[in-house]
Structures are given as structure tokens and as C-alpha cells.
Amino acid sequence: MKAEAWIFVITGVFFTLVSPAYWVITNDWTGTSALVMTTFLAWMIALYLGFHASRMDPRPEDRKDGDIVEGAGELGFFPPYSWWPLWCALCLSLIVYAIALGAWWLVIIGFGLGAIALCGWVFEYYRGEHAH
Incomplete structure (x- = not known):
């Protein structure tokens, strides 16, 4: 370093x-x-x-x-594709759009959907095809 x-x-x-x-x-x-x-x-x-x-x-x-061979091996976990960032971004854009319109009921819906999308993104590697 x-x-x-x-x-x-x-x-x-x-x-x-x-x-x-x-x-x-x-x-x-x-x-x-x-x-x-x-x-x-x-x-x-x-x-x-x-x-x-x-x-x-x-x-x-x-x-x-130092030799190149010494740096070989496992470098870490790199996640495969994920759809959850898209849903988080869409929920955030819904919240910003609702604030611009002044529709506070839509902000609440955006936060609810955003919480679901964020939980899905955080826990996506605990279940399904890529679980470890």
C-alpha cells in the first residue's frame, strides 16, 4: 500500500x-x-x-x-448480475419525482417499495441460485 x-x-x-x-x-x-x-x-x-x-x-x-506467483490465488467475491440496483434506482426516481410534484402519498409508496428493493439487494446472496 x-x-x-x-x-x-x-x-x-x-x-x-x-x-x-x-x-x-x-x-x-x-x-x-x-x-x-x-x-x-x-x-x-x-x-x-x-x-x-x-x-x-x-x-x-x-x-x-516480489514475484508474480506470490499474488496468485483467491482475490475475493465478485457478484454476478443483479436486478436489484435497477429497482432501487427506480424507487429513488419515484421518490424524487413525487417530491417534485408535491404528491406526498407517492413518496410514502416510494419509500415502501424502496425498502423492499433494498432488502432484496442486501439479502440476494442468502437465497436462490447464488446463495452461499
């Missing part, structure tokens, strides 16, 4: 230099505040990755003598 930490350190240094320069050149509050928040985010991620990189054993890609 040291390589990733260095990438975010370089990004943090860049945004630390660019943020005050942007303020001096444009005198724009909106862009300056976005750049300052981006700076803090880059430094936060760099600090997190650097903290954990110093406390864990180096990965094969972090060592000079």
Missing part, C-alpha cells in the same frame, strides 16, 4: 499548492472550497494508507523481490 499512499501524497501536495493559487487568481468561494475539501480528502486517504502500510506485511507488489 506504500505505492498508493505515495500517489495520494503527491495528489495532496498538488491540491495544497493549487487551492490558494486558485483563490488568488479567481477570488471564487465555490471553487476554492471544493479544492480545499479535495485537498483534505487526498491528505486523509494518504494518511490512512500510509498508516496501514506501515503496520502490515508488504504485499508482493510492494517488495522489490
